[in-house]
Amino acid sequence: MAKKTSSFAGLGGLVFSTDAGRHCPDCSQPVDACTCSRTTIPEGDGIARVRRETKGRGGKTVTTISGVPLAEEPLKELASALKKRCGCGGSLKDGVIEIQGDHVELLLAELIKRGFKAKKSGG
Numbered sequence: 477m478a479k480k481t482s483s484f485a486g487l488g489g490l491v492f493s494t495d496a497g498r499h500c501p502d503c504s505q506p507v508d509a510c511t512c513s514r515t516t517i518p519e520g521d522g523i524a525r526v527r528r529e530t531k532g533r534g535g536k537t538v539t540t541i542s543g544v545p546l547a548e549e550p551l552k553e554l555a556s557a558l559k560k561r562c563g564c565g566g567s568l569k570d571g572v573i574e575i576q577g578d579h580v581e582l583l584l585a586e587l588i589k590r591g592f593k594a595k596k597s598g599g
Contacts (some may be wrong), residue, residue, distance in 0.1 A: 505520060507532070511593050518527075520543045520545060521543070522543075522545045522593060523543055523593045523594065523595060524540070524541055524542070524543050524544045524545075524587050524592050524593065524594040524595075524597055525542050525543050525579050525594075525595060525597035526539065526540070526541050526583050526594060526595070526597060526599040527539070527540055527542075527580070527596070527597040528540075528578055528580050528582050528598065529598075534580070536576070537576075537577060537578045538566075538574050538575065538576060538577075539574070539575045539576075539577065539578060539579045539580055539583060540572055540573065540575075541558070541572065541573040541575070541583060541587070541594075542572045542573075544571075544573070544592065545592075546588075548598060551568060551573070552568055553570065554573070554590075555567075555568045555573045556576060558573060558583060558586060561582070561583075561586050562575055562577065562579045562582060562583070564576045564577050564579070584596060
């Protein structure tokens with residue numbers, strides 16, 4: 477009979493300590509001193525590309541923004557502000573901001589107003 481393994485077997489490591497508070501699960505350092513990839517700015521040319529997509533979404537239109545030169549936390553804040561600006565929902569997946577609906581021109585203007593280099597991508 478095969479030995480049962482716990483579903484938590486690969487999740488070892490310190491998560492919280494009263495000495496330093498929360499620890500990063502990737503580098504095991506305190507969150508304030510985290511040096512892993514969560515806090516780094518992604519590689520790229522620094523141009524935010526805005527495009528309209530419908531493929532693989534059941535015919536629904538989604539506007540995506542990729543290549544924004546921001547770390548994870550500021551990117552979440554930007555995504556939230558853009559969703560509020562458009563008055564619709566959306567998400568942040570793997571560094572790509574997805575906004576529901578066709579808002580390419582509005583998002584281009586908003587990104588340029590916020591000081592980003594942005595251009596329309598695709599057709």
